[in-house]
Amino acid sequence: GAGTLDEIRERGYAIVAVANEPPYSDIKPDGFVTGAAPDVARAVMKKLGVPELRSQLVPYGSMIPALQARRVDMATSGLYIKPKRCESIIYSEPDLCGAEAFAVAAGNPHNLKTYEDIAANPELFMTTCAGCAEEAYALERGVKPEQIKVFTDPPSGIKMLQQGRVQVFALSGLGTQDLLKKTNDPNLELVMPVKGVPMGCAGAAFNSADDDFRDMYDKALKELKESGEFASIVAPYGFSAEATLAVKRDDFCPGN
Amino acid sequence: MDAVLEYAPLLWRGTVTTVELTLASAALALVISFVVGLARLSPYRAVRWLAIVYLEFFRGTSALVQLFFMYFVLPLWGIFLPPILAGIIACGCNLGSYGSEVVRGALQSVAKQQHEAAIALNYTTYQRYRYVLIPQAIPMMLPSFGNLLIELLKLTAVTSLITINDLTYMSQIIRAQTALTLEPFLAILVIYFLISTVLIGGMKWIERRTSKGRNTIVRQGA
């Protein structure tokens, strides 16, 4: 309830669920977690009087149960704001927005530009993460569940693509871009943006009972955005501050 | 490989977590082994049955399923276990069920005459187990415990799937950060092998220590 933030302040640090997906999150060899989402959260929480973030790595599929079970105080790092999710958790105002992307074989032999293109060709397989927005996009647009092979982590997904186990890899645009850059495989190619799906916007996510905490967070986030500090945090990671400033939570989940 | 070496601190922390997880679960499993193993030999039917239910439950279901149950389902009932604790409990309970069979088997293989000698000397049931049967059974348990310890070490890899930052999980992080596959996996396979080899060596050392000076094979009569 209302006391969550007080508890965190007393404790001196917040426990934050972070996914293992650059550039949303970026884990340094010494274990320090940065990346666009944790950095934003860190700045916001500092404003709220919490000097430290302790991050816990949680796969996307497990973030909501982790919040519900209060294993973490909040989840950051690119959990898209989706109506279905809003039934279970509450979000801050959007903090990171980006287009969707596919990774495909060089030259895009199947000419895949949209999820509908995948649905139209039941021979093809795609991979994305368990419980991710991309899985929902695909299913909503007619891709059959049998066509989706869920990967345990994004590099495994890219591996599957390289090995031809799947024909398309779907994830957030910047995540995909980052991964392709690191993989540095000339046989792969980026398709961005994927048409026909909304720009994905993520926010910090909270347990549904923590609306007070969330509102305080929103206020601090707003200050951050207005001061321009926000842009200076996310830009180096490749995110566009304007895109984020242009949207509101209510665009995705009215009344959340 | 350089990229992996750069991430050596992460691997090191994963190694520490894995070892801690293994040792803590081993301690729990040891306690459970004895409690459940002894309960199997209880004169009270109800106690024996409880022990069997425990045994069959933890032996009969997959450790991964147990882990997910503890991590995701128990909190829904308000039982909140931090991941590392859920990992320790799941691994410990799982291995404890196997260990209890080892304890029971070893105790049952102590000669019946040793029971009778203890009764003839008017030992209480507790004293009989504490001072006569268990001390003789322990050397018989050690080799099996050694094998179970390796099983436990391997089981801890599964906890990576409930986000415990053990060695296996660290390898996934390194993969995400570097987009390498062969090197991180090879590295942790070797690390696991080294840990288990050290553990086996340690158990062998304990076996030698406990068998020193006494010969557990009782030479009775001609």
Add this chain to the structure above:
Amino acid sequence: MFAGTRAQAVNADLRGQMQNIIEFQDVSKSFGSLQVLDDLNMHVVPGEKLALIGPSGSGKTTILRILMTLEDISAGEILLDGEPLWHEMRGGKRVRASEHHLRKMRDGVGMVFQQFNLFPHLTATENIEQPQVLTHRKSKAAAREKAAEMLSVVGLVDKRDHYPHQLSGGQQQRVAIARALAMDPKIMLFDEVTSALDPELVEEVLNVLRKLAEETDTTMLTVTHEMNFARDFADRVLFFEKGKIVEAGSPEDIFTNPKEERTRSFLRKFLTGIN
């Protein structure tokens, strides 16, 4: 004291006048359908040395095991010092003995087994010391002193820190005797204590028993196939067959002039084998 005890014991006339230390009243014992003891009646006076002899399977071991509470009885009653062994009164009713009652009764009884049954993980001294500490709550020092004393009785002072597997069979058996004696039982039971030993080791154990029979006033029951030893050791010899006493009497009577044909035929084999 010692002389008196012996005299009392052999004198059958006196027996009625003193409290029997052991009394079997119509005791029966079956294992499943096999009746091992059959309405057995038997009395032992304090200090008496008894030898139980008889063919294999006649129930001798079973008698000792019942006295040691390792087996219970199917019917009848056993009194130790006048108190029922296998029953007790609770709430005015006669019920089967509880573990608590058995523990109390066991306190006065010690047993030495055919297979020694030393604790293999303890040294000779520890084997003798531990039961005193655990069941008599003696201090470790007192128990250790008693252990040393008992080891000297059985002539094994120099082996005190050896583990059982480092001792010969005869030495192990002597430690087992010392362990039982150290508990100061009023009744000592010996079940074929030499039959697991190599022939050359038998005498050393029997000599210890002979010495004990002479020197202590503990009541002793021994099952044995060594007739010469039984003759030296016993005040009274009981000859069993099929769970019944066929004949009882002084060693002289039994070994030189048995009344029953069955006894005679049984002893013929043994006596020719021995001399």
Add this chain to the structure above:
Amino acid sequence: MFAGTRAQAVNADLRGQMQNIIEFQDVSKSFGSLQVLDDLNMHVVPGEKLALIGPSGSGKTTILRILMTLEDISAGEILLDGEPLWHEMRGGKRVRASEHHLRKMRDGVGMVFQQFNLFPHLTATENIEQPQVLTHRKSKAAAREKAAEMLSVVGLVDKRDHYPHQLSGGQQQRVAIARALAMDPKIMLFDEVTSALDPELVEEVLNVLRKLAEETDTTMLTVTHEMNFARDFADRVLFFEKGKIVEAGSPEDIFTNPKEERTRSFLRKFLTGIN
């Protein structure tokens, strides 16, 4: 035929004139640092029945095992029917025998072991039948017929469908003998074939061997501790000690008038034990 063979065998003068079926030439055998056979020379003519006697560890079993190619030799040469057992010529060079060569040589040799070593998962008949089918490529029917014949030789027709564990030790050993005989070996080796048997079963097996010695012209080497049997069975007795032949001769010579002191002292023990 039979009479002639025996006569040849005992007649030492004739020996040089016929091909030896077995010839040991300066054979040595060591296990690690332990020398078990020491420059051994030995000759056996076809049809001869040999008894190998001597104290434990003298190398008797080793000789049989080498002939059966269960052990190889360290030095020297063994000829079977004039052909080297443990060596062969390949490309003009003398090399250690290949498995192929050994299989060929083994074909003429059969062995019966102290522990019978019947195949426990096969019946008596199948035990005899299978080797004929597998190694001699006989038809199943022919092998079965031979098995029946052999079982009648050893007097076990009525046990033909029993598994080894349903047979007494003596019966098992007789099946083992039948199994070896069914392969029609030129040389039969018997290694203390009765020493794993209870005393009352020994005679039934020895009688089978006595009968075989009389009725067939197979060359037979038997290691035995049964001196009475050795006397009945053998044409010639070899007395071994420490891997060397101490004395060799007819049973009469060896058992009634041994030349060597060592032989005499060894036999004294046995002969008093037997009569």
Add this chain to the structure above:
Amino acid sequence: MEWSWSVAYDVMPRLAAGLIVTVQATLVGALVAYVLGLALAILKMSPYRLVAWSSYWSSEFVRRTPLLVQLYFLFYVLPDLGIFLEPFAAGVIGLGLHFSTYTSEVFRAGIENVPKGQWEAARSLNYSTIQTWRHVVLPQAIPPMIPPLANYLITMFKETPLLAAITVVELFNAANIYSNSHYKYLEPMTLVGTFFLLVSIPAAALAIRLENAFRRKA
């Protein structure tokens, strides 16, 4: 947390399909484990020191490292070396390879329990090596191996959820995928646990009876 039958009903068909995959993976994996285990046992007993030594240590390496990591390795690394395995194939090979290190010990013990005299008898009857194995050693070694091998079958059955990590949609993964998209954990996970118990407890009881049957025979 309330149990919801509608969720249970909803997830059931997926679980049933997953169970089929689980059973298939177990059986095929066990077959691989048995065949490979036997081969490994024979290699470990090889008279050639180098063969025996290297097969022992490679088997120990596999035994002492986690199956999960081995699965990742088979699935994600081998293709780089040109060996491309379907998820199911990689899964059963991983399972089989891992458990072959256990079954090889069962085989080794079973073979070593055949008395030396049996080998010598076969040799004295001039059996070839293959005949000795085929007609003498294996017929005696195999029956006592059956109960422990059956026990490993049950163990493998319980390890199949690890195949989820390499995208095999077996029982556990079927539940997990459902949970991740519906945010329902109680029903699917409870059902999976129940399914496991329903299969493994009777199987364990059967294995015990098998064991007793063989003990009586011995």
